[in-house]
Structure formats: structure tokens, C-alpha cells
Amino acid sequence: MKRVIKTLLLLAILGGGAYFFAPQIKPYIAPLLAAVTGQQTPIETASLPPDAAKLTPPPAVTVIKAQHADFTAMVTVSGSLIPRDEILVTPEVEGFRVLQLNVDEGDRVKQGDVLAVLVQESLEAQLAQNAASLARAEAAIAQARSQIVEATARREEAEANFNRAKPLKNSGFLSGSTYDQREAAAKSTAAQFKAAEDGLRVAEADKLQIEAQRRELQWKHANTKVTSPADGLISRRTARIGGMASGVGEPMFRIIYRGEVELDAEVIETDIGKIANGQKAVIDVAGVGPVQGTVRLVSPEVDRQTRLGRVRIFLGDDARLRIGAFARGTITTGRSHGIAVPSAAVIFDPSGAYVQVVNDNRVERRDVKPGLISGGLVEILEGVGDGDVIVARAGSFLRSGDQVRPVLPDSKISEAR
Known part of the structure; x- marks a missing residue:
């Protein structure tokens, strides 16, 4: 059982x-x-109503209303800090040893400040020798002038004697030999006078040459003090006490003109056309933080190998900035105010850009003209109005005419930053 x-x-x-x-x-x-x-009758099978498919609800689709928003277009850059202008200080005179150094790296200097002093003894000796040569030249000039005075008197006396001899010779009261002697004396004294004048000119020329040498020596002596040509910040000092000053090779000092620093940044070639002089930038410097800057220069050339262009962003005089430090930031290339939709709502195909608008719970394709892109939002210049219901994340699974059940989230489009 x-x-x-x-x-x-x-x-x-x-x-x-x-x-x-x-x-x-x-x-x-x-x-x-x-x-x-123990039942005598079979069980009847359940059957579905013939219009069961019509009772299936349409798919739910997340939508969002198009709203006005502020857009800020930005370009990302990165690079290293460099001086706005760099001054290379080399000695005006070479072959002298460094006697004294008055500044070090990191010091701020003013125009005319003495940075280093070179040995001056040899130049001082040459200046003393030049002074003696100049005194001799002045004495030679005085002597030449005295000789001119003496030669002038002899020439005038000889010319007077010769002039008196002319009528006497014609009248027969003066012999020919005497006449010839007076004529020769007149010519000789005239030549002596000319020689005295030439001697004066030679002495004066010697004096001018000695004076020129003296000015050169004085210039060298003055430049044994290496001074700053402008206000700035000492970024590098290669001079050493006892070293030989030379204008060849590395300069003695490198000065950042006025202490002004800028960012030498690299930009991809597709973005460099959006950048222009005067645009504002925010630069994040390693170890410092954000620093405000302004685009000063946009290079007209793009590197053929890296496909990168160069941009100079002026950062100003900031004691926190260090030459060679890495920095990155953004340049504001445009601002606008217009209709905003999520970037995921915009679809691109060969015919252009479009969004999917929901009207009366049905999907409708709407061709649009996009503008700036910022913060995950796209500016719509044409095709969508304020308040239009847009499919938040459009895709190929929806077609024009499809019936949907729109779901509007609580969040709203915020200002695009």
C-alpha cells in the first residue's frame, strides 16, 4: 500500500x-x-488572449531637457618654465683674473650693480706709462711750436734781405754771388719753417694717438668691474675667484630680466590654431600650484616630427617660480552662452550631427549644428530649442517614430565649466 x-x-x-x-x-x-x-475529465490548457503583444509597455528612455548654459572652451598645454628674457653677462675685457665676486645665484640686482671685480694692477701700470707718453707728446708739441716761431723769424729776415737784393742787383751795385746767397737763404728758411710746422703736426698726432690709447686703457680699467646691464635675478653664476675672465664659452652670470618668467608650452597642432595672443591661462606649476598667465607668443611653426607647436605664456615676476620646473595648464580660447545638451546625446554620421528628440512619446531625429564642447556638454547652435526633450544617451537601438516612455531624472544641466 x-x-x-x-x-x-x-x-x-x-x-x-x-x-x-x-x-x-x-x-x-x-x-x-x-x-x-481519479478525475474523469482532462485538464484544459490555459490560452493567452490574442492581443497580448499589444499590452507590452514601451521601453523606458532617460531624457533631459535642453537648457541654456555658459560654455568655456579650453586647450591643455604643458612644458617647462623659462626666463621671459635672459641676459648673458660676459667680461668686456679678457685675460684678467677674477679678484672679487659680489653676488650669488638667487640674488636680485639693479642696473649698474657691480657683480665681480677683476685684477687691475697691469692696467694701472699701463695707464702710468701712458701718462708719461702723453707728457712727452705735450712737450714735443711745445718744442715744435718754439721751432716754428724761430723758423718764422729767420724766414722773414731772409726774405727781407732777398727783397732788398733784387733792386741792387738790377742797378749793378750787388754782385751776383751775394744775390745768390740771399736767395738761397730765403728758400732755406722757408723750408725750415715748413719743417717746423710739419714737426708740430707730428707731435700733435702723437698726442692724439696716446690720448686714444689712454681712453682705451681707462675703458678697460673701468670694465674690470663687471656690472649688471639691467634689473633682474641672478639665475646662474659660473665665475669663480681666481678664474680667468673670458668672453668665450659659458658667461660669468645669467640674469633673468626683471625676474619675469614664462611657460614654454607644447600644444598639439589641432589646437594651436585656437590660441591667440592675450588669451588668459591658468598654469599649475609643480610644487607651487595654480598661477595666472597670459599668452604672449604663438609660434608660427609646428615640429614635423612631434606635430607639436609652441606657445609662450607670460607668468610675471613670482619668487615661487623656478626656471626649468614642469608645469601644465589650460588656456581659455572661447566663451559663449547657448543651448546645452549632454555630449552623449549627440550622434555623428556621414550626413552630420543630430540628436533624438522625444515628442508625444515618440522619437524624432533632429539635425543640429554643434558649437563649443565643455564639461561633458555640447553647445547646440541650431536645431534644438530651450526646453526640448532630448534622449540623454542616444544610440542605434532607437529609430525615428519609435514609441518610448521618457524618464526625466532629477538632475539638471549645470553651468559648463
Whole structure:
């Protein structure tokens, strides 16, 4: 008896499972269950209503309303800090040893400040020798002038004697030899006078040469003091006490003109056309933080190998900035105010850009003209108005005319930064 009961229970369980989960075999299971359970009529299968498909609800789609927002277009740059202008200080005179150094790296200097002093003894000795030569030249000039005075008197006397001899020779009262002697004396004294004048000019020329040498020596002596040509910040000092000053090779000092620093940044070639002089920038300098800057120079050249252009961003005189430090930042290339939609809502195909607008719970394609892109939002210049309901994340699974159930999230479009 127990075996019969177990068999009936097993058949009932199997029949019930097949009845609910396999409708296609219900006609075969129903008579068996009826026989086991003692029922005389078979179980009728349930049937679905013929319009069941029409009762399926449309798919839910997240939508968002187009709103006005502020857009700020930015270009990312990176590079190293360099001087706005760098002054290279080299000695005006070479071959002298460094005697004294008055500044070090990091010091601020004014125009005319003495940076270093070179050995001056040899120049002082040359100046003393030049002074003696100049005194001799002045004495030679005085002597030449005295000789001119003496030669003038002899020439005038000889000319007077010669002029008196002319009528006497014509009248026969003066011999020919005497006349010839007076004529020769007049010519000789005239030549001596000319020589005295030439001697004066030579002495004066010697004096001018000595004076020129003296000015050169004085200039060298003055430039044994190496001075700053402008206000600035000492960024590097290679001069050493006892070293030989030379204008060849590394300069003695490098000065950042007025202490002004700028960023030598690299920009991809697709963005460099958006940058112009005067645009504002925010630069994040390593170890310093954000620093305000202004675009000063946009290079007209793009590197053929890296496809990068160069931009100079002026940062000004800031004691926190260090030459060679790495920095990156953004340049504001444009601002506008217009209709904003999420960037995921805009679809691009060969015919252009479009969004999917929901009207009366149906999807509609709307061609648009995009503008600035900022903060995950796209500015729509044409095609969408304020308040239009847009599919937040458009995709190929939706087509124009599809019926949807729009779901509007609580969040709103905020100002694009």
C-alpha cells in the first residue's frame, strides 16, 4: 500500500511540473494525471488572449531637457618654465683674473650693480706709462711750436734781405754771388719753417694717438668691474675667484630680466590654431600650484616630427617660480552662452550631427549644428530649442517614430565649466 501511495505522489509531482513548465506536452500529461488522481475529465490548457503583444509597455528612455548654459572652451598645454628674457653677462675685457665676486645665484640686482671685480694692477701700470707718453707728446708739441716761431723769424729776415737784393742787383751795385746767397737763404728758411710746422703736426698726432690709447686703457680699467646691464635675478653664476675672465664659452652670470618668467608650452597642432595672443591661462606649476598667465607668443611653426607647436605664456615676476620646473595648464580660447545638451546625446554620421528628440512619446531625429564642447556638454547652435526633450544617451537601438516612455531624472544641466 505504501508503495502505491509513493508512486501516485511521484506521478503527481512530475505531472504538475510538466503541466506548468512545458505547455506543449500538457495534452499528454493531463490524461495521466486524471487517471492517477481519479478525475474523469482532462485538464484544459490555459490560452493567452490574442492581443497580448499589444499590452507590452514601451521601453523606458532617460531624457533631459535642453537648457541654456555658459560654455568655456579650453586647450591643455604643458612644458617647462623659462626666463621671459635672459641676459648673458660676459667680461668686456679678457685675460684678467677674477679678484672679487659680489653676488650669488638667487640674488636680485639693479642696473649698474657691480657683480665681480677683476685684477687691475697691469692696467694701472699701463695707464702710468701712458701718462708719461702723453707728457712727452705735450712737450714735443711745445718744442715744435718754439721751432716754428724761430723758423718764422729767420724766414722773414731772409726774405727781407732777398727783397732788398733784387733792386741792387738790377742797378749793378750787388754782385751776383751775394744775390745768390740771399736767395738761397730765403728758400732755406722757408723750408725750415715748413719743417717746423710739419714737426708740430707730428707731435700733435702723437698726442692724439696716446690720448686714444689712454681712453682705451681707462675703458678697460673701468670694465674690470663687471656690472649688471639691467634689473633682474641672478639665475646662474659660473665665475669663480681666481678664474680667468673670458668672453668665450659659458658667461660669468645669467640674469633673468626683471625676474619675469614664462611657460614654454607644447600644444598639439589641432589646437594651436585656437590660441591667440592675450588669451588668459591658468598654469599649475609643480610644487607651487595654480598661477595666472597670459599668452604672449604663438609660434608660427609646428615640429614635423612631434606635430607639436609652441606657445609662450607670460607668468610675471613670482619668487615661487623656478626656471626649468614642469608645469601644465589650460588656456581659455572661447566663451559663449547657448543651448546645452549632454555630449552623449549627440550622434555623428556621414550626413552630420543630430540628436533624438522625444515628442508625444515618440522619437524624432533632429539635425543640429554643434558649437563649443565643455564639461561633458555640447553647445547646440541650431536645431534644438530651450526646453526640448532630448534622449540623454542616444544610440542605434532607437529609430525615428519609435514609441518610448521618457524618464526625466532629477538632475539638471549645470553651468559648463
